[in-house]
Amino acid sequence: MQTIRVETPSAKYDVFAGSGLLETLAPRIERAVGRLPRRVFVLTSPEIWALWSGAFLRSFAEPPLVLFLEPGEEHKTMKSVERLTREMVRAGGDRGSFLIAFGGGIVGDVGGFVAAVFMRGIEYVQVPTTFLAQVDSSVGGKVGVNLPEGKNLVGNFLQPRAVFADIGVLGTLPDRELRAGLMESVKAGIIRDRALVRFMEEHADAVLEREPKALERVIAASIRMKANVVRRDEREGGLRMILNFGHTVGHALEQATRYKAMLHGEAVAWGMVAALAVARRRGTITGAQMERMEKLIYRYGPLPKLRVSAGRVLAATGSDKKNVGGVRRFVLPVGIGDARVVEDVTPAEIDAAVKYMLGRQGVGSRE
Amino acid sequence: MQTIRVETPSAKYDVFAGSGLLETLAPRIERAVGRLPRRVFVLTSPEIWALWSGAFLRSFAEPPLVLFLEPGEEHKTMKSVERLTREMVRAGGDRGSFLIAFGGGIVGDVGGFVAAVFMRGIEYVQVPTTFLAQVDSSVGGKVGVNLPEGKNLVGNFLQPRAVFADIGVLGTLPDRELRAGLMESVKAGIIRDRALVRFMEEHADAVLEREPKALERVIAASIRMKANVVRRDEREGGLRMILNFGHTVGHALEQATRYKAMLHGEAVAWGMVAALAVARRRGTITGAQMERMEKLIYRYGPLPKLRVSAGRVLAATGSDKKNVGGVRRFVLPVGIGDARVVEDVTPAEIDAAVKYMLGRQGVGSRE
Numbered sequence A, B: 001m002q003t004i005r006v007e008t009p010s011a012k013y014d015v016f017a018g019s020g021l022l023e024t025l026a027p028r029i030e031r032a033v034g035r036l037p038r039r040v041f042v043l044t045s046p047e048i049w050a051l052w053s054g055a056f057l058r059s060f061a062e063p064p065l066v067l068f069l070e071p072g073e074e075h076k077t078m079k080s081v082e083r084l085t086r087e088m089v090r091a092g093g094d095r096g097s098f099l100i101a102f103g104g105g106i107v108g109d110v111g112g113f114v115a116a117v118f119m120r121g122i123e124y125v126q127v128p129t130t131f132l133a134q135v136d137s138s139v140g141g142k143v144g145v146n147l148p149e150g151k152n153l154v155g156n157f158l159q160p161r162a163v164f165a166d167i168g169v170l171g172t173l174p175d176r177e178l179r180a181g182l183m184e185s186v187k188a189g190i191i192r193d194r195a196l197v198r199f200m201e202e203h204a205d206a207v208l209e210r211e212p213k214a215l216e217r218v219i220a221a222s223i224r225m226k227a228n229v230v231r232r233d234e235r236e237g238g239l240r241m242i243l244n245f246g247h248t249v250g251h252a253l254e255q256a257t258r259y260k261a262m263l264h265g266e267a268v269a270w271g272m273v274a275a276l277a278v279a280r281r282r283g284t285i286t287g288a289q290m291e292r293m294e295k296l297i298y299r300y301g302p303l304p305k306l307r308v309s310a311g312r313v314l315a316a317t318g319s320d321k322k323n324v325g326g327v328r329r330f331v332l333p334v335g336i337g338d339a340r341v342v343e344d345v346t347p348a349e350i351d352a353a354v355k356y357m358l359g360r361q362g363v364g365s366r367e
Helices: A022-033 A046-057 A078-090 A105-117 A131-137 A167-172 A175-192 A194-202 A204-208 A212-232 A239-244 A247-256 A264-282 A287-299 A310-318 A347-359 B022-033 B046-057 B078-090 B105-117 B131-137 B167-172 B175-192 B194-202 B204-208 B212-232 B239-244 B247-256 B264-282 B287-299 B310-318 B347-359
Strands: A002-008 A011-018 A040-044 A065-068 A098-103 A123-128 A142-147 A150-157 A162-166 A330-333 A339-342 B002-007 B012-018 B040-044 B065-068 B098-103 B123-128 B142-147 B150-157 B162-166 B330-333 B339-342
Touching: A002 A212, A011 A022, A011 A212, A022 A046, A022 A098, A022 A123, A022 A162, A040 A046, A040 A105, A046 A065, A046 A098, A065 A078, A078 A105, A078 A142, A078 B078, A078 B142, A078 B150, A098 A105, A105 A123, A105 A131, A105 A142, A105 A150, A105 B150, A123 A131, A131 A175, A131 A212, A142 B078, A150 A247, A150 B078, A150 B105, A162 A167, A167 A212, A175 A194, A175 A204, A175 A212, A175 A239, A175 A264, A175 A287, A175 A330, A175 A339, A194 A204, A194 A212, A194 A287, A204 A212, A212 A239, A239 A330, A239 A339, A247 A264, A247 A310, A247 A330, A247 A347, A264 A287, A264 A330, A264 A347, A310 A347, B002 B212, B012 B022, B012 B212, B022 B046, B022 B098, B022 B123, B022 B162, B040 B046, B040 B105, B046 B065, B046 B098, B065 B078, B078 B105, B078 B142, B098 B105, B105 B123, B105 B131, B105 B142, B105 B150, B123 B131, B131 B175, B131 B212, B150 B247, B162 B167, B167 B212, B175 B194, B175 B204, B175 B212, B175 B239, B175 B264, B175 B287, B175 B330, B175 B339, B194 B204, B194 B212, B194 B287, B204 B212, B212 B239, B239 B330, B239 B339, B247 B264, B247 B310, B247 B330, B247 B347, B264 B287, B264 B330, B264 B347, B310 B347
Parallel strands: A011 A162, A040 A065, A040 A098, A098 A123, A123 A162, B012 B162, B040 B065, B040 B098, B098 B123, B123 B162
Antiparallel strands: A002 A011, A142 A150, A330 A339, B002 B012, B142 B150, B330 B339
16 A cells, blocks of 8 residues: 655645555544544445445444435536535534545545535545546545536535545446546656656556556556645646646547547547647657657557547637636646646647647547 | 724735725725736625616726626525526636625625635625625625525635725615624624623614714724634634524524524524523523623614524524534623633523523514
8 A cells, every 4th residue: 555645735634545445444534534523424426336335334333324426427516516415414414524425536526525515614535436536536625516618617625634545446447447547647647757657658558457566556656746736736826737738628628529428538638649749849849759658648548539620629728717817728748757837829739739639540549 | 994904824804894995996906906807707686786886886997797696595595606607607707707795695605605616716805785794794704505404504614805894885774684783793792892882882873873983883893803703713613603692593593484584683683682591591691791781682673573482493403503413502601791602501491591582572572
């Protein structure tokens, strides 16, 4: 097991990554929180609960109250938050209650937001069950829901008291989800960790076959990278924006395809390809570096075909939340293992990058 | 004009109380925020806007985008938050946007919550237009909405960048609302400010006739009291709970009458009477002190008749949000100008206090 310390101005907590965490959760939470919470709720999805409730409940003397969230972005809504908080009130929840978000990124985002607003805020821990949630959404304290107008438009910042990333739970994860999640690790390596890039190049087979040691290495490195960034910039004033590498075009792809055609990690992967194209034109990476990074992205693919026009993707970038005041903000890699945020990317540059990306489908995508 | 500094671990800001603030709002906001916000929204009610939009808009070079919230607790909902955030997105709102909550307590609570969650949080100022909102809800950073199960069950803590309490705006406030609001000042005096109690006893006529100097004195003292408490306990861990004097039974009355029979301040006034009865039985106040404080409460009445049974009120206290873990928490005055929180008030004591309160209707209420 590896322990990664996350420190932000508003909170300090540990992320634990390893095997066998689920079966020993209750004492671990007690240790992290310092006392046994009075009333414990667990928010999870029916699928996860069907697979893992036995292991989850093993260490609890009194079973937590189970709240369910159906899977899918269409349930990441204000309506779900209202329903869940109402259920908590009716079950006797109060300010001393405690929430465990046990599931993928959507359960984590909704659960964290419920914790942030229920009775003006209660404490919670994350127990992420997908690779993506383990390396990305459970660290950093960004919580929230979607509006019909776009993703994550309503939310808050609330750090959990601890995160328990159990690698054993990944055993039941579909292969496509694992690969999509690994794109966040590819991202972590490209923007901040050259050694991780090399490890992922050299051990791709072991990682994709879910060899525990290899997975633990990749997960811990990814979390450590994010923790370092979040520690220095909790509320996304500056540095934290580099975590959005691949997200400008990635979000546009998700919006243009109504969040149905691809997984988030897959959209980010294509977005990284587009960002590499911008970086190459500006000369912040060499042709050889670009080739190596693209190859790494495709190695953890294949990526889905992009059945969308350049025009629609471009239009969607204009409404991207990351563009404060209408600026087209882009994260561009500088070599391998470093990145910077630029604000002056022109529509023409984005146009060329999107067209490059669409042209790479023969190389990087599956049918 | 008086300026009251509010300092909490999470923010420092000023509350300005005086006349003529509304007509000079834009430069005042700029001074408080340090720059002209890019896109400014104002959340208000149709009534307030009809009366005061002229004065409000006078100092803005570019008029803010106006969002409306219909008056009434029934609109203090998650649904309103969703609608408002969606309108803001569609109007081009982003993370750099700024919100002015211009209205009574409900506009302030909903507006503050919208600011807390829109794009995970934007900056805002409060421009409270009722006496109650000026002395109470605009200071302290408690924001949120109701659920069908109870008041303020979903929310957050977010301090505004400044509060502008314009006394001139109170000129159009209905008399009953002014009197209900003044109950918060009575509360402030009883729990923390003996001099304010004396001033309110001696200048009741001037205050109730809205003599500006008298109002400014009461408003500033009330805000100062609350600011001092919030500074020492932002998130209601201990001291801040004394602000809930009158609220245990007050909330129960509101719930038992479904928030329709009386204003919040009126419910708190009756709740103070009940709390005085508990305090008297426990001997933390003398009979003479109780009489003096009750007289002050009724002086700023009359209070509405309580058409509710003792049983229903008692049942409602059991579901009070303030009762962490089922403890019956009560704020009891200790003499005049001091108070303490107790957690061991028995159902029998509450029963006696509620019955005492119901029996005082001949003295304290109007028909």
